[in-house]
Amino acid sequence: MLTAGLIDLNHPGYYLHWGVIQVSLANAIVILLMIVVFAAAILLPFPRSRG
Amino acid sequence: MASIDVRQTPDGTEPTWTGALRRRLVASLPPDQLLPDRQPAYVASWIYVFGVATLAALLAVIVTGTILVLEGPIWWHTSTVGHFVNSLHLWSVELFFFCMVVHLWGKFFMAAWRGRRALTWMIGALAFVGSIGTAFTGYLVQTNFDSQWISTQAKDGLNSVGIGAWFNVLNTGQMLLWHVMLLPLIIGVLTIWHILLVRRRGVVPPFGAAESVQAAEAEPEATA
Numbered sequence: 315m316l317t318a319g320l321i322d323l324n325h326p327g328y329y330l331h332w333g334v335i336q337v338s339l340a341n342a343i344v345i346l347l348m349i350v351v352f353a354a355a356i357l358l359p360f361p362r363s364r365g
Numbered sequence: 366m367a368s369i370d371v372r373q374t375p376d377g378t379e380p381t382w383t384g385a386l387r388r389r390l391v392a393s394l395p396p397d398q399l400l401p402d403r404q405p406a407y408v409a410s411w412i413y414v415f416g417v418a419t420l421a422a423l424l425a426v427i428v429t430g431t432i433l434v435l436e437g438p439i440w441w442h443t444s445t446v447g448h449f450v451n452s453l454h455l456w457s458v459e460l461f462f463f464c465m466v467v468h469l470w471g472k473f474f475m476a477a478w479r480g481r482r483a484l485t486w487m488i489g490a491l492a493f494v495g496s497i498g499t500a501f502t503g504y505l506v507q508t509n510f511d512s513q514w515i516s517t518q519a520k521d522g523l524n525s526v527g528i529g530a531w532f533n534v535l536n537t538g539q540m541l542l543w544h545v546m547l548l549p550l551i552i553g554v555l556t557i558w559h560i561l562l563v564r565r566r567g568v569v570p571p572f573g574a575a576e577s578v579q580a581a582e583a584e585p586e587a588t589a
Contacts, residue, residue, distance in 0.1 A: 344463070352467050355411035362409065 399564050407574050412475075415468035416563070422464055423556065425457035427549070434545055438508045458500060465493060477569040485562040492555040499552060502544035505534055516540075 328339040337345075432450050433441055441447035469489070478486040504515050516534040523529045533539055 344459075348463060348466055348470075351463075352412075352470050355415065355467065355471065358411055360409045360411055 394561060394565060398567075399561075401564075404568065405570065405574075407571050408568055412467075412471040413568065415464045415471060418464040419461060419468055420556070420560070422457050422461035423552075426454065426461055429454040429457055430545065430549075442508070458503070462496070462500070465496065469493065472569070475569055475571060479569060480566065482562070482566045482569055485559060485566055488555055488559045488562060492552060492559055495548060495552050495555060499544060499548040502540050502548060505540040506537060506544050508537070512537075 330337050330339060330342055429450055433454055436444075436447060436450075441451040472486070472489070501519075505512050505519075516537075519534045520529060523532060523534060532543075
């Protein structure tokens with residue numbers, strides 16, 4: 315309800331077209347986020363245990 | 366008076382099937398490997414976290430799904446708590462797939478099938494495919510216009526490959542049983558099998574790193 319209040323979700327999804335590739339903006343954001351998290355998991359140092 | 370078979374096995378126990386099964390289980394899944402106290406140093410990386418994060422998300426999926434099963438469609442369509450639990454079910458699935466894909470990428474680029482871990486990789490891949498099927502059947506059993514639309518779109522594709530006769534996406538009851546019974550059972554078995562294999566073979570080391578002592582002790586031929 316809160317999200318629906320902040321963002322108007324009552325409309326068809328927005329789609330990106332790139333040649334034969336068609337992907338919804340929401341899915342494209344999730345895929346980009348997965349790539350970012352994957353890169354961060356590789357690059358960010360892991361906290362060492364105490365002692 | 367019936368005679369009692371007192372033949373002993375080499376370790377002094379009676380030759381019972383339960384004893385044989387116990388010895389086999391302990392030999393193939395030693396307790397110190399199932400619940401180890403320490404892990405190799407290379408496990409101290411965020412990329413090794415996403416497997417267990419996937420597992421945590423799956424637990425949330427199962428718990429929220431079980432609540433939905435107990436309460437039923439009217440509840441999740443009309444009640445505010447029902448909407449909330451329904452949303453938790455959806456978003457825990459989103460998190461489940463998010464973590465599983467990052468886990469998959471990490472293991473792919475690590476060539477995690479090295480060191481006799483091919484079966485672990487293949488079971489994981491099967492669990493991924495099974496999870497996609499479970500998610501798709503979930504969309505079919507929302508009992509709303511969305512699920513009606515998706516089922517009518519999906520039936521032509523499935524009929525064209527010849528499986529529509531026994532996997533009928535227009536049959537809500539059948540899809541509901543696939544979603545809440547058959548597929549979760551398959552995912553559950555594959556997940557437990559995957560975890561046991563990870564414990565048995567040990568986590569895969571990065572390229573250039575030595576195999577863990579634990580894995581080397583368990584499978585000396587794997588590190589040759």
